[in-house]
Amino acid sequence: MLRKxxxxxxxMLCLLPAYAQDASVERGRVTFTTECSRCHLPAEFDGRLRAxxxxxxxxxxxxxxxxxxxxxxxxxxxxxEYYDLAAFLLQSGNVNIEGGNISIAxxxxxxxxxxxVIAVQADADSTPWTHLNGNVKSTRYSELDxxxxxxxxxxxxxxxxxxxxxxxxxxxxxxxxxxxxxxxVYATVGATRNVVALDAGSxxxxxxxxxxxxxxxxxxxRKGSGKGLSYYNSGGEEVIFTITPxxxxxxxNAKTGDPLPSFGAGGFIDxxxxxxxxxxxxxxDIGISxxxxxxxxxxxxxxxxxxxxxxxxxxxxKGDIRGFDAxxxxxxxxxxxxxxxxxxxxxxxxxVVARTQPYPVLPAPYDRQGFQADDLVDFTPESITxxxxxxxxxxxxxxxxxRSGLVVTKSLLFFGExxxxxxxxxxxxxxxGETVARIALPASTTGLPMTYMHAGKQYLxxxxxxxxxSARIVALALP
Numbered sequence: 001m002l003r004k005x006x007x008x009x010x011x012m013l014c015l016l017p018a019y020a021q022d023a024s025v026e027r028g029r030v031t032f033t034t035e036c037s038r039c040h041l042p043a044e045f046d047g048r049l050r051a052x053x054x055x056x057x058x059x060x061x062x063x064x065x066x067x068x069x070x071x072x073x074x075x076x077x078x079x080x081e082y083y084d085l086a087a088f089l090l091q092s093g094n095v096n097i098e099g100g101n102i103s104i105a106x107x108x109x110x111x112x113x114x115x116x117v118i119a120v121q122a123d124a125d126s127t128p129w130t131h132l133n134g135n136v137k138s139t140r141y142s143e144l145d146x147x148x149x150x151x152x153x154x155x156x157x158x159x160x161x162x163x164x165x166x167x168x169x170x171x172x173x174x175x176x177x178x179x180x181x182x183x184x185v186y187a188t189v190g191a192t193r194n195v196v197a198l199d200a201g202s203x204x205x206x207x208x209x210x211x212x213x214x215x216x217x218x219x220x221x222r223k224g225s226g227k228g229l230s231y232y233n234s235g236g237e238e239v240i241f242t243i244t245p246x247x248x249x250x251x252x253n254a255k256t257g258d259p260l261p262s263f264g265a266g267g268f269i270d271x272x273x274x275x276x277x278x279x280x281x282x283x284x285d286i287g288i289s290x291x292x293x294x295x296x297x298x299x300x301x302x303x304x305x306x307x308x309x310x311x312x313x314x315x316x317x318k319g320d321i322r323g324f325d326a327x328x329x330x331x332x333x334x335x336x337x338x339x340x341x342x343x344x345x346x347x348x349x350x351x352v353v354a355r356t357q358p359y360p361v362l363p364a365p366y367d368r369q370g371f372q373a374d375d376l377v378d379f380t381p382e383s384i385t386x387x388x389x390x391x392x393x394x395x396x397x398x399x400x401x402x403r404s405g406l407v408v409t410k411s412l413l414f415f416g417e418x419x420x421x422x423x424x425x426x427x428x429x430x431x432x433g434e435t436v437a438r439i440a441l442p443a444s445t446t447g448l449p450m451t452y453m454h455a456g457k458q459y460l461x462x463x464x465x466x467x468x469x470s471a472r473i474v475a476l477a478l479p
Contacts, residue, residue, distance in 0.1 A: 028088025042092035159203030164470030166190030174471035213246025264329030405448030416445025
């Protein structure tokens with residue numbers, strides 16, 4: 001009798017649904033995209049949780065979404081899918097799901113408290129460089145001081161990356177600036193703007209992602225490796241954003257280099273869609289070499305046109321700026337750089353270019369449009385060698401007519417000489433302005449220098465180019 005009873009209980013247990021050990025944010029993101037994105041945006045759950053759920057349990061939240069989602073068929077998903085969905089929505093509402101996974105027991109007992117977001121933090125052994133210009137404020141400053149006036153002359157190349165193997169042909173001029181987060185250096189390389197992740201200490205290649213723009217690359221106005229990348233941390237899920245030469249916004253898993261299936265269409269947003277085209281023009285003179293800008297949970301994509309001082313036609317595709325949800329890729333807003341009828345500022349664009357007026361009067365130009373007599377400078381030999389206003393004035397070295405980037409640390413200022421300059425990295429005492437050292441490089445600096453700390457060692461990294469050989473990413477450190 002007891003044996004039959006035990007067999008009955010066992011049989012009943014076998015009929016119960018099997019529950020996963022952990023709820024997964026990534027699986028929940030996929031479920032949300034396929035089942036719930038028609039009615040909801042992940043960004044809305046921060047407000048929902050703050051308004052109604054602070055202090056309540058994850059178990060209550062699970063039961064709520066199980067009874068209300070998807071809107072057309074609530075209760076139609078499996079228990080595992082609802083637990084994954086709950087984990088994703090909690091993280092979307094700024095509740096920390098560390099590592100993107102949480103046990104069912106921990107999820108149910110969790111006390112909902114929005115606003116806890118994992119951020120990249122510096123510590124004694126690691127200091128990141130998370131943005132193109134260092135941080136969200138673009139200060140190009142780091143408090144690191146392991147490299148200082150007493151030892152900067154001892155800097156040597158710790159590792160370097162030859163960008164030659166990336167792309168259909170070697171890129172001899174690169175202006176890319178890397179990032180460093182959590183022990184990985186991220187950079188764009190090659191004419192097709194490949195994305196690589198390198199070990200921050202050794203430069204070893206960890207992964208590489210190659211865009212496939214097809215024929216759009218052939219007609220792209222802004223080819224090349226571009227200026228760099230953007231990093232985004234969504235509650236512990238690390239993302240690298242790039243814009244390809246063919247004008248796709250792409251979200252990559254920062255740990256693997258794989259496109260994120262939950263962002264846009266399999267990790268991609270076609271930025272050529274939704275453009276305001278030029279009248280009577282079928283071509284698309286649009287692209288960008290800068291990375292997108294990430295502000296909180298919005299990724300912002302800009303636009304640029306054919307390189308040069310003047311567009312091919314006054315009737316050109318408009319370079320509007322668009323903001324997308326950094327988690328899903330949903331379009332949030334569009335800033336129209338040239339307003340349409342009925343919008344503020346439209347009347348400032350009513351001046352028409354005429355044969356007798358080759359430059360538009362409105363809006364005011366950003367660049368000089370011709371010269372007047374008062375703009376001219378007397379460059380006769382006498383005025384060059386003996387300028388009256390500089391008589392008796394001692395003039396130090398005034399630099400070279402190149403474009404060079406800077407990076408500032410606690411005590412030093414570093415700068416190169418830019419494209420076409422000499423292959424030196426100059427070091428200046430920040431307090432006195434005195435030159436401290438001049439470090440030899442394989443070629444002139446063409447990217448912006450950056451610095452980070454990894455495993456207790458400070459590195460200075462810069463892209464160098466000589467216009468003849470493939471560009472290199474060079475990391476300097478103390479012996």
